[in-house]
Amino acid sequence: MFKASIYVNYKPSVLDPKAEAIKTALKRMDYDNVESVLFGKYFELVLAAKDEQAASAQVDHICDALLANVNMETYRFELTEISEVKA
Amino acid sequence: MFKASIYVNYKPSVLDPKAEAIKTALKRMDYDNVESVLFGKYFELVLAAKDEQAASAQVDHICDALLANVNMETYRFELTEISEVKA
Secondary structure, X not given: OEEEEEEEEEOOOOOOHHHHHHHHHHHHOOOOOEEEEEEEEEEEEEEOOOOHHXXXXXXXXXXXXXXXXXXXXXXXXXXXXXXOOOO | OEEEEEEEEEOOOOOOHHHHHHHHXXXXXXXXXXXXXXEEEEEEEXXXXXXXXXXXXXXXXXXXXXXXXXXXXXXXXXXXXXXXOOO
């Protein structure tokens, strides 16, 4: 079993309106010391796979097909092997 | 300067419709080996603070007041000290 921690963010060239809204709100709250804000999505998938290579290929495909809009977003992920969850 | 990596998730007791939608879509794509899906938000803030304790207190307050709905969501964050970004 593998746990995939997946981060999906807008590409740097794409303006992120949510991050801009957070920046504006922080200014209004007098947090002038915040230099930059990045806003993204975070997924954790637990999946069964025979080895890390197979898990990596599957997570890559799931990200491309479902979790990220590859036109505007980039993703990265980390895989951790975990022991079987007891039923 | 500190970089805060912030994770905001629904509390386990709250049904997450987006995570459910992803599970359904994965089944439709024949990914029957995916056991669980967690969907959350990820933020990266870069902020100036005199020490880690001050940064931690500020990030805590920003999460409570702005980034997380504490009725339904939980958050956790990690702080990393980074060198000044050259202008």
